[in-house]
Amino acid sequence: GGGGRPPPSTTTTTTTIVGGPEAALSLPFGDGHRQHVRLFQPRAAFAVVDAADLAASDDADHALDGASLLPAPDAIGTMIAPTDATGLSSPLSALKSKQRSTVLDEVWSLVDKYYLDQTFGGQDWNAVRDKYEDKLDLDRNDDAQTMKLATEMVKSLGDKYSRVLDRESYARIQKFDLIGVGATLMPDSDKRLTVGAPPVSGSAADLAGMKAGDFVTAVNGVPTEGRTAFDIIDQIGEDPNAGTVTMTVRTVGPDDLANEGYVRDLALKREFREIKDPVSYRIAERRSDGTVVGYVRASEFNSLVKPRLEEAIRDLESRGANALVLDVRGNPGGAFQSAVEIAGLFVDDALATSVVDGNGVELPFRTSKGRVVADKSHPMAVWVDGRSASASEVLGGALRDNCRAVVMGDRSFGKGLIQAVYGLKNGGGLVLTVARYMTPAGTDIQGSGISPDIGGPKSPVPFVMSTDTSKVDFGDIKKRMSPPMCQAPMS
Template sequence: MTITKRAIVLSATAAAVTAVIVTGAGLHLSKSQAFFRESPKEIVDEVWNVIDRSYVDGTFNQVDWKAMRMQYLNRSYATKEEAYKAIREMLKKLGDPYTRFMDPDEFKNMQIDTSGELTGVGIQLAADEKTKKLTVISPIEGSPASSAGVLAKDIITKIDGKSTEGMDVNKAVTLIRGPVGTQVKLNVARGDRELEFQLKRAKIEIHPVRFSVQKSPTGGNIGYIRLVQFSANAAPEMREAIQNLEKQQVSGYILDLRSNPGGLLYASVDIARMWIQDGGIVSTVDRQGESDRENANRRALTDKPLVVLVDGGSASASEILSGALQDNKRATIVGTKTFGKGLVQSVRGLGDGSGMAVTIAKYLTPNGRDINKHGIDPDVVIELTDEQRQALVRDRDKIGTAADPQFAKALQVLNQAAAVRPQAESKPN
């Protein structure tokens, strides 16, 4: 299975890439075929064909997919909107919240976190696979949502007073987005509490990597790297961070993937290769059982001790990276269980300007673990209380410091690893 950089997205977000594959271009059609392509039924059939060719589950969730085609093409559609409603109804039968249809406006407005800039409040959304409720995967660090205190696993119950019961993720994204400077009110369920957030929309510039040198209690220096997204510039920024910290002769590293919702597959592979000298990184398996395996390339930038911080907002590409580091015994994973999103989507443009995301494969860790719905279990578990979490939200400068309990634990684990490690060169041969 060939993985292209443009089309493959590993993210639990409601956003989508804008790379398109327009079908039917350049064909010479008969009059009857041309009429069919211009009718609302054409887009229904186009979506059906994409699923029929590419969907990861060859049983289509135990649905007779060929019968679905006849059922939906035998209907009459007076408008494209009626066809769009039917498409969403058809896709719902797959039971997969990540396979979704976007009308032209939704497809145009939805952005994946690869451009380095977003407009909105900075929330990553998905429909919970069991409850179908709109769930926050992660607020983007530094965004209006993050600054206001929105947390991973929060359930959005209302948007500007409109109930989200049964609401499609794409519809929710459309309602939340809007012009910079305008406001949107979100009602959120957090456990048994109901919260309300008044958020001002903003342009969010994203630099996926930040790093610093931290003093260890034992007197040495350690490198702290926080990665917030696997965007197109994540790998080059990560390389720069490691090379800079190596020059400062740090004794080890803490890589913070907390609340990182994922992003591009190739970014996670490239970053894994900076830490892993030999071994597997990830394999993707489609419905034919074909597997594409990505391996280390013997070009790791450092072999110094590494601790990785994760939590329930660490999803998809974050889980690929942490799973690869864990299976190769390259790092100790500290924090709480990750989100559990082990599916690969391809985002495609359709003939009328609409688009769809279709789950085409699942990914496995080097040891063959399927982490979808389960997640990565940390080697060392440390939970944050609500009070500790809120303190970090109120003062984000405390993240990655001694005032951050999970970071403090990671530092302890790193010091133990560095103490038992013999002195060696910083870069693998």
Template sequence: MTIRKKLLLGTSALMIAGGLTAFNRDDRFFEIARSLDIYATMFKELNMYYVDEVNPNRMVKTSIDAMLKNLDPYTNFFAEDEIEDYMTMTTGRYNGIGALVGQRQNKSIVMMIYEGTPAEKSGLRIGDEILKVDGVTVKDRKDADPGKLLRGQTNTAVKLTVKRYGQKDPLELTVMRDVVKMTNVPYYGMINDEVGYIDLKDFTATAAREVRQAVVELKGKGMKKLILDVRENPGGLLNMAIDISNLFIPKDSEVVTTKGKVQEWNKTYTALAPPLDLEIPIAVLVNSRSASAAEIVAGVIQDYDRGVLIGQRSYGKGLVQTTRELSFNTKLKITTAKYYIPSGRCIQAIDYSHRNPDGSVGKIPDSLRTAFKTKSGRVVYDGGGVLPDLVTEEPNPTPIALSLTNKGLIFDYAVKYRNEHPTIKPAREFRLTDAEYNEFANWLKDKEYDYTTQVEKDLGTLEASAKKEKYFDQIQDQLKALKTRVGHSKDADLATFKPELKALLENEIAGHYYLQKGMKEVSFNNDPEMKAALDLFKDMNKYRGILKK
């Protein structure tokens, strides 16, 4: 074939491909226009002829949410009245008093107060029931979120009527609203003479600055080794994950690459600033609820062999969201790309693009995962979150602990304890005595709570199967004996699982006195990942050995 013929055939193929692309694009635009026209005319007919009045805003929001539900959980629409929540999510700031209010038994209860906020300064306590906001009874405002009623412009006053445990008459409190900053690092401090600890809980716009400040202060106090805790961290802003990673890896090192449908948006992000520290040994704590930006930081530390990961496999969210402005001050947060950490792996664990016939989604199978290598040659895999170098057992609460927590009895007892004890020891030293634990057990005697253990559930399943298959008559005596033997006793469980329940109580009580910092400090002695990190730092040969090929 001559060169001329080859060129002609090539040009023809390009013209055909271009024509098909144009045809497909025009056909797609027609389908979009057709569908929108059907939707608009249907909505018009509903609005005009439906037997009852319809709320247009609510109906459209419902339809949009249903449409986006078919994609992934991270593509979300924000209506105009939800923009404040969106801004709080991305900036960590809002105008209010700094109290978390929850609903319990149709009551609005203060569940947490944030340090340094107007709520703390006013004397409001965890456990207070909010009866009125600016004279309006909260129960009469069934359509309103009590937490949102507390929000408002800076330097405006809100009058609260609250009921406090142990006091007959309600209290009247006036709280001046202010800008409330939800910190990304609720706690940092020295664990011992050489180990520092940073609890990183979010990735809003100031996360990198807060982590940098914490590292600098801890080094000033003699920190020689660092524990970075990203457990329970759902992620946040991508640029904060890049900047935090930059603190511990060399300048110009690759941090993350994003790849999506819009080629122009694909980009490789590198460390732009000089690092803060390239030598300090690092242990990163992760669990199954460490996601997104938290996984980028953990993955970068692992891929560069910069530190050891400890805990459980992370969540596996390797998706990037971009916010798009829509009309009438609404927004769309849309998944636009997947991200890839320095080894080349994408840690996305769930395949949202291929749904099962029932609409459910599944995880990427092990057979489709690919092996990659860290800087020193250690093998790591994609498609399943970040697997720690030292895996610890995931906490498995006992049925009695779950029941007492879900029924709010641990919380209620902490409210009672706080009322009866004006002060306690510092959180790191605070421990309940055996006598105090026995008081808690006695307090529970007239409280309503029950639970079914897994063994009891399994016996129930066995009995049902035996009856169905006509074996019950033959084994009913043995089943009865087993039920008697394994049937739970509340008193026995309170004694058997005393260490676990005591730790839960100490954590909750410390929070009522010392807020989030207290809850963190009192938990150190019962934290398996913390213990594993401290033990590893005592054996630096083992630490260095883990990071080698």
């Protein structure tokens, strides 16, 4: 309902995050004991992924609702030297060493480190590893067989959102790549920005000769030292229409010492594969009381949504709009960090959501400072329905709990889980549930969705989505956005 939303009753825990300052934005965390705690190290490439689609379709264009792509930990792509199942450094047999160098073991290790459910669906995960490794025919060196076994192993988790992607499906996911060069960037254990997985085949990064393990020391001439993946995305986002991005890359050879290696500047062409413009907008009404209603629809959270939405808001306000409807009905989500960035167009330096990993470690995501483009005094409604999911719910929850908008329409889908997308060394990928999120007021919407504050206008034609805003009471919305009806949580 539209009643006040008091600050959350639970206290957000503060933790020391492996990777230090990165945590302030959105990454995997660590408690100093298990690296796996470092949940979300957004990789610059497609940074955070927040999802898989509502039905967990096998169609790769719907395989994610976004995160996000959610970055990865420090061991994405090619894994470290094999160890035994206990994680100790005791020597392995020749057979086990060979098994532990396959994509199957790479997938097993990623699940072991980062999967949200640390009971692995009630399975002994080490026993699962042995079971599927014993099925490998190493003499055949058959990638198709390995991927089939990896797929079966991930399915054993019983998680409809986690899945293995072949090369083609992984390439299609690049519509969530916010940089557009096909490289997965992430900090290593020393917080140096690296290429974390083999670049997408045929991408600008691949054609330029970038390899997994290369260090990216500068982007467009700005050093990367001390900066996070989100910082890089924000930097590039300052000129979203730029056709190229220049990365200073250092390749370290086997005989090179620390900080040595082959350094070169690579001018990489940015390409966004057949990405549709997700935003449409118009002045919907000019009412006799002076209310000018701007209507904006966002169909998905792909790499174009933030700049296009910002452009739409600026244009609508320049044409006199003083009330806004943001329609995310039927929007299954998209890049997780896009939802956080879009929230920053409306609220300044505020808690947008909190992410919790499998160890219960909580990490806050905040909106940017100084990026608000919408007049804060203008009433706003976020229009949702039962197919609004994941990143759509992140955005709706962020704006509502910060008293910047009301949620209008029907209860949302209720997807409060976040998936990371990891590149594999054979060019495929792994989509893995790594965390859950809560709204700023501490609401866990998994399975229950966001309950609307007000009902939305109904279409007179069955199965046709109405965009009529004439029945929306913006005077009531303004009251609901203000104290005492709404109290933003302390952040």
